[in-house]
Amino acid sequence: MDSLAYVRGGLFAFLFFYPLFMAYLWMIGAVYYYWRRERAQGTYENPPELPSYPGVSLVVPCHNExxxxxxxxxxxxxxxxxxxEIIAVNDGSKDDTGAILDELATLHPQLRVLHFAQNQGKAMGLRMAALTSPHExxxxxxxxxLLEPHATTWVMSHFVHGARVGAVTGNPRIRTRSTLLGKVQVGEFSAIIGMIKRAQRVYGRIFTVSGVVSGFRKKALHQVGFWSLDKVTEDIDISWKLQLNYWDIRFEPNALCWILMPETLSGxxxxxxxxxxxxxxVLFANLNEIFHWKKRRMWPVAAEFAISIVWxxxxxxxAVLWASSYFMPLPEYLEPPSMIPHWPGVVLGLTCxxxxxxxxTIDSRYEKGLGRTYYWMIWYPLAFWLISLTTSIVGLPRALFKKRGRRALWISPDRGVAEREGAS
Structure with missing residues (x-):
């Protein structure tokens, strides 16, 4: 019984200290990144002058847009x-996306349009655009x-100065802010996503580029076989493929891109x-490679993901034990702690x-009035932690039992409610 009680105590300590440890790891890493690499840069509206300006294809895969x-x-x-140049891919859209793109192409010679008769998936759209692009x-x-005017220059500054840079992920900013979920996501993309990317850059590798705004070197894409057609998240897939093949991925916070996000719980x-x-x-697809000593720089990212699964x-x-305790008596060594927050909950809340x-504070240089969202962040642990926890649990069997080789196709996402706010 003593050993079981010891295991029980260790489990509850893990549940408390893991998120606490990761929060401070991310904060320390983000502050270090900002102090060493970010604060001395110019503002996003004043990019550096480059020694050369190689050609770039701006790729836009579209499905019902x-x-x-x-x-x-x-x-x-x-x-x-x-x-x-601009390459727009109309991927089997059922609305007027194709007609609008053709109309715009007649007005702007920089725009080329590729049409797919049927939905082929975002990865195929990106792959075909890369193969037809004349640029590296x-x-x-x-x-x-909506890409900020100087974002391409900021991204290209990494490629021009780094021969082993395979991809550069930008800084997505939320413009759907008409509901509580929208307002909370504004803070989430700064406090969670932006902070994690900064911290992961400090210890060498990042979990994923941003699927909504990223730059790529075509030589690197060709080496790793481009985007996989069967992965539901092509951005995570290409990030791991590039880094496992020793290509570097950078984070560029000045490459701003205003995006739409879901504003309903279902979306x-x-x-x-x-x-x-x-x-x-992506983790399962790369298990055989990840344990090789030469791939050790990916170990922190893989370990962080694996531990989060265990958590x-x-x-x-x-939660199951807690619910069961209301219907049947449990042995003392199985009794869960109260789900009502005590001092551990207060510590986690204050840390959050x-x-x-x-x-x-770090991101305020990219967006005015960002501090106004701080009031809404009190809801983040309740709504987003619960959603992240449950999707992590449900996502595992979905990935395990997914039919191998099945093409990942477009599904039109929730774009938020009608009112959309841009940068304020």
Whole structure:
């Protein structure tokens, strides 16, 4: 019984200290990254002058983006970069996306349009655009995103100065802010996603580029076989393939891109479940490679992901025990702690608020009035932690039992409610 009690105590300590440890690891890493690499840079509106400006193809895969694609193409045409073209891929859209793109192509010679008769999936759209591009460098964004005018220059600064840079991930900013979920996501992309990318860059490798805004070197893509067609998250897949083949991935916070995100619980659930399932698929696909000594720089990223899986299922076990205790008596060594927060909950809550304060302070240089979202972040642990926990649990069996080799096709996501706010 003593050994079981010891295991029980260790489990509950793990459930408390793991998120606490990761929060402070991310904060320390992000502050170090900001101090050493970010604070001395110019503002996003004043990019560095490059020794050369290689040609870039701005790639936009589209599926049913008729409501957004005009804005997206207009933002690309406004890029302050001397040598670029635009390749838009109409991937079997059922709305007027194809007609709008053809109309825009007649007005703007920089725009070329590829049409797929049927839905082939985002990975195939990106792959075909890369194969038809005459340039060595690609800048890939989603069909509902608005790229800041100097973003291409910021991304290209890494490629021009780094021969082993295979990809550069940009800095997505939320423009759907008309509901509580939208407001909370503004803080999440700073306090969680942006902070994690900064910290992961410090210890060498990042989990994933941003699927909505990233640049790529075509030589690197060709070496790793481009994007896999059967992964539901092509961004995680290509990130691991590149880094396992010794290509570097950089994070460029000045490469801003304004994006639409789900503002309903159902839309958010579907998005995060896809993210979770995609992470599992990529982990399983690379298990044989990840343990090689030469791939050791990926170990921290893989370990962080694996431990988070264990933490999620441990939380599930505690939740089951807690629910069971209301219907049957449990042995003393199985009795879970109270689910009502005590001092551990207070510590985690204060740490969460500190994390948001640090990240919003760092990101305030890219977005005015960002501090106003701090008030809404009190809801983040309740809504987003619960969604992340449950999608992590549900995503594992979905990845395990998915039919191998099955093409990952487009599914039109929740784009938020009608009111959309840009940068304030």
């Amino acid at each position: 008729g409501d957004n694609v005009r804005e997206t193409i207009a933002a690309l045409l406004a890029q302050v970069y001397p040598n670029f 460098f690609l800048m890939c964004i989603d069909g509902d995103a 958010l659930w579907k998005q995060r479940l896809r993210w979770a399932q995609g992470g599992y698929e 999620s299922y441990s939380m599930l076990a505690v 608020l500190l994390q948001f304060a640090v990240s919003l």
